[in-house]
Amino acid sequence: MESTARDQRFYQRLAEVAVAPLWRIPGTTDPEPVVDEVPHLWRWRELAPLLFEAAEVMDLGEEAERRALNAYNPSRKFGTTHNLVAGYQLVLPGEEAPTHRHTPGAIRFMLSGSGHTVVDGEPVLMEPGDLVLTPSLTWHDHRHVGDEPMIWLDGLDVPFVKAMRAGFYEDYPGRELQALLTSEGDSVRRYGAGLAPANDPWAKPYSPLMNYKWSTAYEALRRLAEAGADPHEAVRLEYVNPVTGGHVLPTMACYLQLLVAGTATRGLRHTSSTVFCVVRGSGHSVIGGKRFDWETNDFFAVPSWTWYEHAADPGEEVVLFSMSDRPMLEPFALYREQRA
Numbered sequence: 001m002e003s004t005a006r007d008q009r010f011y012q013r014l015a016e017v018a019v020a021p022l023w024r025i026p027g028t029t030d031p032e033p034v035v036d037e038v039p040h041l042w043r044w045r046e047l048a049p050l051l052f053e054a055a056e057v058m059d060l061g062e063e064a065e066r067r068a069l070n071a072y073n074p075s076r077k078f079g080t081t082h083n084l085v086a087g088y089q090l091v092l093p094g095e096e097a098p099t100h101r102h103t104p105g106a107i108r109f110m111l112s113g114s115g116h117t118v119v120d121g122e123p124v125l126m127e128p129g130d131l132v133l134t135p136s137l138t139w140h141d142h143r144h145v146g147d148e149p150m151i152w153l154d155g156l157d158v159p160f161v162k163a164m165r166a167g168f169y170e171d172y173p174g175r176e177l178q179a180l181l182t183s184e185g186d187s188v189r190r191y192g193a194g195l196a197p198a199n200d201p202w203a204k205p206y207s208p209l210m211n212y213k214w215s216t217a218y219e220a221l222r223r224l225a226e227a228g229a230d231p232h233e234a235v236r237l238e239y240v241n242p243v244t245g246g247h248v249l250p251t252m253a254c255y256l257q258l259l260v261a262g263t264a265t266r267g268l269r270h271t272s273s274t275v276f277c278v279v280r281g282s283g284h285s286v287i288g289g290k291r292f293d294w295e296t297n298d299f300f301a302v303p304s305w306t307w308y309e310h311a312a313d314p315g316e317e318v319v320l321f322s323m324s325d326r327p328m329l330e331p332f333a334l335y336r337e338q339r340a
């Protein structure tokens with residue numbers, strides 16, 4: 001139909017009362033999700049020197065509460081994916097990152113060194129390969145132990161929480177470090193074997209286990225590897241809430257995955273977005289048709305509804321850690337996946 005002067009006046013009048021005609025709104029009838037973020041790889045080799053330089057530029061505890069480098073998707077100003085943000089964090093010997101809490105939930109995958117993250121009064125010892133939770137509104141701080149730099153990968157749901165207009169943040173009263181309320185590893189003793197004390201009253205919307213130890217997780221992964229591999233998932237375990245069997249956090253799910261040396265997965269895509277971190281070995285992923293070669297400690301973003309597959313180099317057993325926003329989609333029946 002021709003656009004007449006009368007039509008134009010009509011559309012102008014709609015604009016004047018802040019209304020748009022549905023038939024002119026793009027995207028209303030997209031047959032599939034339109035994804036505005038890109039697959040991307042962040043290399044440890046490139047970022048590690050910058051992380052250590054950050055220690056010269058910024059005093060932890062004085063200038064800022066955390067020395068963390070947030071990875072943003074090159075197609076966005078904030079967020080590694082549209083729902084998740086990931087990045088390296090560094091605490092040096094003698095340093096402490098003060099106590100605070102916020103509505104965004106966080107997970108930490110430990111890469112090197114050691115220290116305590118104190119979570120609501122529980123000192124949680126972080127060692128390489130451990131997955132530590134600091135769920136929404138739990139008081140948390142990080143305290144270095146030993147003589148190696150303490151480095152981990154942070155994963156948070158900040159972009160989602162901001163989009164929900166639900167971001168709140170608070171420093172610990174008096175700006176002191178929180179008091180210790182239990183002995184080290186209390187939740188590991190209660191829940192660390194994947195079982196829970198009988199008649200356990202835990203009812204919070206996140207896992208009561210604050211530390212999934214590397215040795216336990218890797219041993220379980222090796223045992224599952226003996227049972228065989230899935231063509232799309234390879235050998236893949238989810239870190240679960242031992243009380244409910246559900247995801248570790250209401251907004252984020254975490255996984256540990258093994259690829260036998262020289263093997264590859266088949267293509268997979270889903271409506272959840274994922275950040276993968278290379279725990280061991282080297283290989284590559286093809287994401288949205290683009291190849292990314294990765295090494296230990298690198299991490300990469302797989303956007304929603306984007307085909308991806310992983311391959312382990314010959315002679316290299318590969319272990320991948322991943323965090324996913326799948327729990328944000330499931331309650332609304334919006335999680336969907338497809339296998340090649």
Ligand code: GTQ
Nearest residue numbers: 066068087089140154156
């Ligand atoms: O370590 O508590 O990357 O509060 C972003 C916000 C880390 C933390 C981040 C945080 C933290």
